[in-house]
Amino acid sequence: MNNKDFISELSRRVGYSMSDTQRLVNNVISAMGDSFQDDDAVQVPNFGQFEVKKKLERIMVNPSTQQRMLVPPKLVLCFKPHAAWKERLKTSNR
Template identity: 30%
Template sequence: MNKAQLIDAIASKAGLTKADSKKALDAFIETTTEALKGDDRVALVGFGSFSVSKRDARTGRNPQTGKPINIPAKKVIKFKAGSELADSVQ
């Protein structure tokens, strides 16, 4: 499902126009992004939670040459599915 299909599905299930659904989805994405940039956790009970984790710098290997390369430290976003979401997929 792509973004346009998701907007269509939200519009039909919530009884909203496609324009209102797009605004709501864009607002959710923007708000979630801002929260994660501030190292906050976004938890949606039953659905899941988004969080930021720090990955330490490490040494890796170039798979073509086998030479060691330095991989810098960075922040990564993690999503953990909630129990209701996980159960509904089973």
């Protein structure tokens, strides 16, 4: 599902126009981004939790040259799904 399909389906479900729905989604994403900048986790009830984690500095080996390189620490965005979604995906028949 791409962005246009998502906005279309969401606007159909909530009964707003496509432009209002697009503005709403953009505002939610912007607010989430602001929270991530402040190192705050964002929990969406019955869906999951987004949080920023710090990956430590590590040594990596280039497989083709066997050269060792130092990878600097970095921040990554992680998602932990709600237990009900984990179970739902486990039992889905794909």
